[in-house]
Amino acid sequence: MSLISVLRTGVSGMNAQSNRISTVAENVQNSSTTGYKRTSAEFSSLLIENNSTTNYTSGAVETKVRRAIGAEGPITFTTSKTDLAIQGNGFFVVQDENQAPYLTRAGNFVVDGPTGNLINSGGFSLMGYSLVDGAEPNPALNSTDGMVPVNMASLGLRATPSTKATVTGNLSADTTPLSGIVSPENFSKKSSIVTYDKLGNSVTLDIYLKRSVPTAGDATADPVIPAVLDNTWTAAVYDPDDVALTGPVTFVFGADGKLSGTTKANLTIPGGEAFSLDLSSMTQLAGAYDLKGTANGKAPSAVTGTEFGSDGVVYATYADGTRLGAFKIPLAEVKSPDNLNPRAGNVFQTTLESGDLQIGFAGLGGLGNVKSSALEQSNVDVSSELTTMIESQTVYTANSKVFMTGNELLETLMNLKR
Known part of the structure; x- marks a missing residue:
């Protein structure tokens, strides 16, 4: 011994x-x-x-x-919407000041004043894919390429241009017919609808409607008038300067006072997008003239808050009550998480023993769900x-x-x- x-x-x-x-x-x-x-x-x-x-x-x-x-540690709920927890498998992808990527389960994120990024208590920025351009993210399965810091301050004001509108209601069957082309000087009824251009400026479209009863050989007759003259109407759309945005649109009501098929006026809003005005829901019945119209599009509105979906989508909420998907937060996983290399700040790096990271989205491929106003404890x-x-x-x-x-x-x- x-x-x-x-x-x-x-x-x-x-x-x-x-x-x-x-x-x-x-x-x-x-x-x-x-x-x-x-x-x-x-x-x-x-x-x-x-x-x-x-x-x-x-x-x-x-x-x-x-x-x-x-x-996993136990999940507790908080009052902060930017506190995030993963219920199930996966890690948040974050980066440090040198843009080096890391993995973490620490989701106590807050808005950083100088940068506007969402950072956790370790000073690491939450990473995601931008949805501002409207495209669905297509991540690299084993890389963080294409990710950007989640920064709601970068969105600022948002204007939504109008692309469609619908006019409904009744055109009185007692309306006196008029000859000639429908115009601001020759119309039976006039309605207006407010739309928005690409900058969020309001553009009022004037809709002129005329009940038409032309006779054969009449030089002032409307073009292409069907045989049933008493039920024929034409419409034209003008901008605020009385510039025609579309030619006369002809539509015929049946004996029941309803339109058959789809009647639309297609035009381009000045400074805006291509626009479709749907007139198919109008009727011609006895009674008062009563039209109503709705159009999409919004005036400029500021971001007032943030919401998080369980699928990882980060929504910007606006002062006008709308919300817009701004980012989508991915989740990462490795084959052997216990072999990750821990670093200061409660983050981890991949190693040969842990395997390469795989990128996916919450709720898919065995990955967990993202919970807002919640934190995973130790x-x-x-x-x-x-x-x-x-x-x-x-x-x-x-x-x-x-x-x-x-x-x-x-x-x-x-x-x-x-």
């Missing part, structure tokens, strides 16, 4: 328990840290080869630090850590006794020479 090996074995045991106590200390101090993952020290024995049955040389104990990154059980601490303290003391005993035996051996 080697007394020196006894000393080394005792020191090895004390070092191992010191590592274990260190992980306990880190776990306890981070028990309230959002998204923190528990660290533990796992032991394995190191035996000396060629030990005989009559003369044994003691070995040592090795320590391997493991992290329960794949184990997965540390403080009571278990305190138990481990007491156990390690006891074992450390026992290893120190082994060292002291070996030292006493060695002194006894050395005294034999005297």
Whole structure:
């Protein structure tokens, strides 16, 4: 038996328990840290080869630090809409000031004043795909290429140009017919509808309607008038400067006072988009003239808040009550999350052992859902850590006794020479 090996074995045991106590200390101090993952020290024995049955040389104990990154912590709810938690598998993709990508489960994001980015308590910016151009994101499956910081301040004011409108209601069957082409000088009824150009300026479209009863050979007759003259109307649309935006649109009511088929006036709003005016829902019945109209499009409106969908879509809410999908937050996963490399700020990097990251979206391919106004807490059980601490303290003391005993035996051996 080697007394020196006894000393080394005792020191090895004390070092191992010191590592274990260190992980306990880190776990306890981070028990309230959002998204923190528990660290533990796992032991394995190191035996000396060629030990005989009559003369044994003691070995040592090795320590391997493991992290329960794949184990979820409990989710608690908060009052902040920008607090995010992942219920299920996956990590948020974030980046530091040097634009290096990392993974994290810490979703305590707030708006950063200087940049407008959503950053967590570690100072890392949340990454996503921009939806402002209206295109569905097409992410690289194993790369963060194409991601940008989620920044709601970059949206600013938004104007929605008008592209369609619908006019409904009744054209009185008692309206006196008129000859000639419908125009601002020759019409039976006039209505107006407000639309918006690309800049959000309001553009009032004037709709002139005329009941037509031309006769054969009449030089002032409307073009292409059907045979049933008493039920024929024409419409034309003019801008505020009385410039015609479309030629006369002819439509005929049946005997029941309803239109058959679809009647639309297609035009382009000055400074705006191509526009379709649907007149198909009008009727010609006895009674009063009563038309109503609705058009899409919005005047410029400012961002007033943010909403998060469970699928990871970040919506900008506007002062006019509308909302717009601005970003889509991806989730990342790896084959072996417990082998990720932890970095300061409660973030992780991929390693050869963890495998490359895979990018997807919430609720798809085994990935979890994103919860707003919620945070994932640490997965540390403080009571278990305190138990481990007491156990390690006891074992450390026992290893120190082994060292002291070996030292006493060695002194006894050395005294034999005297």
